[in-house]
Amino acid sequence: MSTFSPSVLQPRHAILSGEPDAAALEILLRPFLRDGEIVDTAIRLDGIALPSLRLGDLAGQRFDFPRNPHAGYIDGSLYLDGAHHPVDVDMLTFNLARDGQLTLVAKGVYAFDVEGLGDLGKVPFTLAARVSSCAL
Numbered sequence: 001m002s003t004f005s006p007s008v009l010q011p012r013h014a015i016l017s018g019e020p021d022a023a024a025l026e027i028l029l030r031p032f033l034r035d036g037e038i039v040d041t042a043i044r045l046d047g048i049a050l051p052s053l054r055l056g057d058l059a060g061q062r063f064d065f066p067r068n069p070h071a072g073y074i075d076g077s078l079y080l081d082g083a084h085h086p087v088d089v090d091m092l093t094f095n096l097a098r099d100g101q102l103t104l105v106a107k108g109v110y111a112f113d114v115e116g117l118g119d120l121g122k123v124p125f126t127l128a129a130r131v132s133s134c135a136l
Contacts, residue, residue, distance in 0.1 A: 004117060006110060008032040009043075009078070011129035014104045016053055018134075023048040025092075027106065027129060034081075043087055043127075045076040045106075053135035055102045058094040065089055067109075076108070083115035094131070104131040 010030045018024040027043040048065075049072060052058060066073050067088040076087030089108035097103050105128045112120035 004034065004081075004120065006112075006120065006123045006125065008034075009110075009125070009127075011127045014106075014129045014131040016055075016131055016133040016135070018046075018048075018053070020050050020052050022046075023050045023053060025104070025106075025131075027104075027127060039080070041079050043076060043078050043106075045074050045087070045089060047073075047075045048092070053133050055094070055131065055133050055135075059096040059102055060094065062091060062093040064091050078110065081116060085115050085117065086111040097130075102131050103128055 012028050012030045014025055014027045016023060016025055025045040025048060027045070029041055029043065031038050031040045033039070050058065050063065067090065068086065074089040076089055077084040078087050087108060087110055089106055091107045093105040095103045095105060105126065107126045110123045110125060112123060
């Protein structure tokens with residue numbers, strides 16, 4: 001039985017990069033302790049079809065995605081305990097904050113039942129973090 005709690009997976013910042021039709025998002029997570037060790041990891045999302053990488057163009061938009069293996073899914077994973085755990089993302093929303101920055105809201109499911117941590121199964125999540133872009 002796993003002693004891991006997905007509640008420790010708290011976002012600190014998201015970075016958008018790549019090309020509009022094949023964008024990538026790295027959602028950096030706050031470090032946490034696991035078995036007495038500091039874990040500093042991130043959720044990696046690849047192959048995201050977006051109309052632009054410019055944050056101003058994405059502000060106020062919501063994008064829905066199918067889950068793997070359906071066409072158009074986001075290839076996502078979380079590296080933890082020596083394994084890449086699949087992350088299925090159903091929705092990405094880019095909200096404009098009062099200070100003019102953008103907040104990314106990601107909703108989906110951690111699939112811990114694929115690479116160990118099977119007793120956790122599939123765990124739904126909603127994460128919100130400020131997002132920056134590598135777009136020029």
